[in-house]
Amino acid sequence: MREIVVCGEALVDVVAQASIPAGGGSLPALQPALGGGPFNVAITLGRLGSAVSLCTAVSTDTYGDAIVGALQAAGVGTNLVQRRAEPTSLALATIGADGGAHYSFYVEGTADRQVLAPEPFAQTVAAVCFGTLSMVLEPGASVYESLLRRCHAEGRSVIVDPNIRPAVIDDEDGYRRRFASWMDAVDIVKLSDEDAAWLARGPHGTTPDEWLEAGVSAIITTAGADGIAVRTARSTVSAPARRAEVADTIGAGDSVVGGLLRYLDRTGALSPAAIAALGPEQWRSAAEFAGHVAAITVARPGADPPWASELASDYVDSQQHPYPDLRSTWLKPE
Template sequence: MTQSHESAVDAVPDKRRKTRTYMFLICGEALFDLFGEAGSGDSVSFDARIGGSPFNVAMGLARLEEDAGFFGGISRDALGERLVQKFRSEGVSERYILRTDYLTTLSLVQKDEHGSPAYTFYGENAADRMVTVDDLPQFDEPPLFLHIGSYTALVEPVSAAFRALIERERDHTLVSFDPNIRPTVVPDMALWRRNTESLVPLTDVVKVSDEDLALIAPGEPVETIARAWLGMGASLVIVTRGGDGATAFAEGIEVSRPGIKVTVEDTVGAGDTFQAALLAGLKHLGATNRDVLAALDAGQLNRLLDFAVGAAAITCSRRGADLPRRSELEKEWSALK
């Protein structure tokens, strides 16, 4: 079956025409998380929630009142329509969304006793994976920040498209990367590690969880990995540790901030919340170019971590990826500067 593509600019003759872009362009997947609950007898009930790590990051930035757009494949099916409607309601630009006839990825989420999620993905040849180099947008002005992450940074053909976009734009935009390892999408941890390390030299800011590092580099000290990535070219590496907070590594700097105790409903979207808050916080600190990013001091990084940890804690107190709004973080936002 031939799959057709369209973007939000199909009404104009050239869908690749140049136009104004957005301060944050988030690239990756948009999907539905299905939370399963055992019912009576053999039945299982599902609570379907909009998700996908990059989708959540874009939504989180919009809720923090930042100018954000999304580039990725979204299906024309009924679930894809809901995804686009959600972006509209949250204020995320749909200008670069690629609509196709491929289906929407489904992610089955099962939580352990601590609320930590495990994911099983149903997404082979789904809309979020079937983005090609020919689908890349053109910009009059590049975004200040370009963010990629999760399995769309690994699986083909979308990963090659995103890599080409980064290589094309990195001379005049900051690049952010969250590996967000998903073993149920690709079980080969060596492949995840090779892909991560091939992207780090193209990246300015890397945010990674200690759980992800334990999967791709078991037994290796976090500090060793972070310093190695700095040596590859990243300016800032941040390692999150769930409820225990986060650590930031920069040239000659290592700072850590503790977690915030909350009653955890689940941790779905917590890392994405941290990522959105991190990007918004960097802009608030004026780190919108490589010189300022490299010059951030320990005090600024401590405040940045506090802001991102506080935002993630709010998400953990709610079910699913219900990211906080700027109004819920005014005190923390003011303390950043």
């Protein structure tokens, strides 16, 4: 059995459902929800049926207990979750009129930053995913960076989603330089078009061309309503965004990562060699599937990705069967 490990933070999103009024007035109601990019990716994979674990440090506080419970309810393995006494990180998310989320973070002295290097992963672990705050905030960032290189050296696929949050990056040029240094150990980079523009700035900015030259096999770029593009050294393909009534965009990019990895898992393409060998039509199908997963997520408040049964009903009910190469195996047991 192939397994996927997602590495990085789990936190609590405190969501403000309306903008804070200028000049005073009543503050909007706040709604706590479990989140964090890596947490959302792991939940997506677990709900879709992949064998997945989250490697992280989680508080022993009430929120930490809720995080572990949610992982287990989604079928995510928690044997790599380290429990610590420090508090859970908080992200204040304010939802704009377009459904977009704007964040500020409360992360000083929190549990997820104190993660320790895990024991060697099982031989069944085929792919390892990294990203978001965990690759920025020390001392945990250095732990994850070492783990990234270790996984690459062990022949596992490495996926990185930088999910740039400028509010927590004190040294922007330093982070850009560090990001570029990972590219010779990474198989897939997933990022938004805004992330790509941010990473290209300054004296240490780099571009997808340079990442491909360093050895990255595929770059997955999301552009909101403009869909998803996949670029390799040989081709560029795109998949249009699936229509959705957007509640908010929390977890949208994380759902793309989870959907993409689920597609690669279900089609037997998780290894570095298999990823490098994928052709344009396979990448197009992968992007379409990932976009479908994200469309369901954005139609619901918060990061609430779909379960496999929700997608399976689409395959059964749709006359066009949008993912024929996956539909024939979707309902088979692992």
